[in-house]
Amino acid sequence: MTKVSGKHRRTLEQIFTRPVPNTIRWDDxxxxxxxxxAKMSEGRGSRVRVYLHGEVAVFHRPHPKPVTDKGAVASVKQFLENAGIRP
Incomplete structure (x- = not known):
């Protein structure tokens, strides 16, 4: 696995925090x-398809605010776990 440090590590730790935070920026x-x-491809509208370690997921970029809602954070967490990624 890729070594994760600095800001990426903080973002990863936030994703796995309970209760789910609602302050994580989607761009992070x-x-x-x-x-x-991960490889990413644009979908229709705000959709983005993500490929990582054999896993595929489709997420919606938040708008108009840049902050990701709790449901999307939980989905990202599940995707990362399925791809074998944990903090």
Whole structure:
């Protein structure tokens, strides 16, 4: 697995925090996913398809605010766990 440090580590730890925070910026999640080796492709509207370690997920970028809602954070957490990623 890719070594995760600094801001990426903080983002990863926030994703796995309970209760689920509602303060994580989506662009920080995207940067973490890319750092971990994810490939991303644009879908329709605000959708983004993410491929990581054989796992595939589709997420919706939040708008108009840049902060990710709790449900989306929980989905990202599940995706990361399925891909073998934990803090």
């Amino acid at each position: 999640i995207e940067k973490l996913l890319i750092h971990l080796g």
